[in-house]
Amino acid sequence: MNTLVSTINELARRVGRDVRLMEVCGTHTMSAFRSGLPQLLPSNVRLISGPGCPVCVTDTNYIDAAIALCRRPDVIVATFGDLVRVPGSPPTGGSLERERAAGADLRVVYSPTDAVALAQENPAKQVVFLGVGFETTAPTVAASIVQAAKDGVRNYSVLCAHKTMPHAMEALLHDQEVKIDGFICPGHVSVITGAAMYRFICEKYKIPCVVAGFEAWDMLKTIEMLLAQIVEGHAEVEIEYSRSVNERGNVAAQKLLTEVFEECDAGWRGLGNIPRSGLAIRAKYAQFDAAKAFGVKFEAARPHPGCRCGDVLRGVITPPDCKLYGKTCTPTDPVGPCMVSIEGTCAAFFKYDRRAAA
Amino acid sequence: MCLAIPAKIVELNGTTATISVDGASREVDVSLVEEPRLGDYVLVHAGFAIHKWEKSEVDEWEAIRAAAGLPGVTT
Numbered sequence: 001m002n003t004l005v006s007t008i009n010e011l012a013r014r015v016g017r018d019v020r021l022m023e024v025c026g027t028h029t030m031s032a033f034r035s036g037l038p039q040l041l042p043s044n045v046r047l048i049s050g051p052g053c054p055v056c057v058t059d060t061n062y063i064d065a066a067i068a069l070c071r072r073p074d075v076i077v078a079t080f081g082d083l084v085r086v087p088g089s090p091p092t093g094g095s096l097e098r099e100r101a102a103g104a105d106l107r108v109v110y111s112p113t114d115a116v117a118l119a120q121e122n123p124a125k126q127v128v129f130l131g132v133g134f135e136t137t138a139p140t141v142a143a144s145i146v147q148a149a150k151d152g153v154r155n156y157s158v159l160c161a162h163k164t165m166p167h168a169m170e171a172l173l174h175d176q177e178v179k180i181d182g183f184i185c186p187g188h189v190s191v192i193t194g195a196a197m198y199r200f201i202c203e204k205y206k207i208p209c210v211v212a213g214f215e216a217w218d219m220l221k222t223i224e225m226l227l228a229q230i231v232e233g234h235a236e237v238e239i240e241y242s243r244s245v246n247e248r249g250n251v252a253a254q255k256l257l258t259e260v261f262e263e264c265d266a267g268w269r270g271l272g273n274i275p276r277s278g279l280a281i282r283a284k285y286a287q288f289d290a291a292k293a294f295g296v297k298f299e300a301a302r303p304h305p306g307c308r309c310g311d312v313l314r315g316v317i318t319p320p321d322c323k324l325y326g327k328t329c330t331p332t333d334p335v336g337p338c339m340v341s342i343e344g345t346c347a348a349f350f351k352y353d354r355r356a357a358a
Numbered sequence: 359m360c361l362a363i364p365a366k367i368v369e370l371n372g373t374t375a376t377i378s379v380d381g382a383s384r385e386v387d388v389s390l391v392e393e394p395r396l397g398d399y400v401l402v403h404a405g406f407a408i409h410k411w412e413k414s415e416v417d418e419w420e421a422i423r424a425a426a427g428l429p430g431v432t433t
Contacts, residue, residue: 001425027361054359080404082359111405113387133404136360139390140404188360191401191409217422243415244401250408252390343359 011227025186026053026343035216048315078115112144194249213241270310309336
């Protein structure tokens with residue numbers, strides 16, 4: 001580890017300017033903060049957190065729609081735990097957790113297939129799974145839909161807000177306020193997609209991309225690889241996380257994604273609407289699309305006044321730059337999603353980096 | 359949310375495997391990985407094995423963990 005830090009210091013000296021490396025995976029954000037990585041890096045190398053936490057980039061209007069479904073007496077809402085405390089739109093800003101306290105039937109599940117089982121156990125109810133997540137998670141939700149179709153489960157559906165990484169990363173490169181010298185690419189997204197997905201970023205924008213593993217050593221090695229590319233004037237896709245990632249990815253999972261989903265435009269908190277960055281359920285599986293089954297209307301997203309999660313997600317500010325951070329917005333009483341999710345930049349900052357930020 | 363944990367397959371029945379992590383057992387779907395076998399190490403996300411690690415890859419990971427004073431795959 002010390003050798004790696006020395007090499008990074010030497011490469012940073014040779015770069016001779018400020019370098020901003022963006023990690024676009026919430027699990028990387030957590031890993032970096034937990035291991036104190038930002039403090040190990042030379043002063044001209046900065047890690048910035050991008051829109052890599054699926055809960056954080058989910059707009060308030062999705063939470064509002066989930067809350068509305070939760071209030072129906074004929075519905076059981078099933079979700080991953082990360083989503084239950086995210087506030088909906090102001091002024092009420094309720095959450096799924098609050099709905100559960102008020103009597104709604106909300107179940108936290110470990111896998112989307114658990115939600116299908118829940119539907120089979122509760123034939124008189126409609127079970128709606130909240131489909132949020134990137135390419136890592138989307139195949140598991142696709143599998144649940146295929147399984148429900150195969151088993152003739154008619155009371156299961158998904159409120160789909162899955163998002164995909166490449167066009168969001170590209171949108172950041174078009175953002176004049178965001179400066180990125182290299183991408184620390186998401187490891188488990190890449191297990192599914194393969195590393196070749198990032199090649200267009202290197203070719204079109206001349207930004208180096210390295211797919212990283214999740215141990216502190218992996219992330220340091222990734223930073224070394226990115227700095228080496230910057231020193232040499234290269235922009236290529238490299239795989240640090242080679243024990244899990246290859247060029248092609250998981251073909252079976254990709255087939256499942258294509259079977260169930262099609263590309264669509266998607267609204268990202270902080271980034272706005274990004275063409276081709278979302279996944280919608282294909283017409284073939286329309287009966288499993290909760291938005292269609294329940295006639296869900298997504299109102300315009302309304303963020304909380306003063307909440308700067310959008311700017312945090314673009315890496316334009318760090319959490320302490322937000323006036324709500326640590327005051328009205330804390331992990332126990334969060335205002336914005338970046339403070340709710342354990343992978344959110346604000347929550348990670350609050351937990352691990354307050355002393356460094358002081 | 360994209361957390362995936364490495365785990366060892368301790369039982370296998372078609373496309374359903376039992377993994378054991380820190381003494382807790384859990385059934386996972388292994389239909390997304392090629393030729394899963396008893397004793398294989400897989401990366402598990404949301405109830406699905408999404409990748410199979412070769413023994414050398416498990417060793418690499420455990421060496422990285424050991425250098426940081428962290429445990430490897432625990433069953």
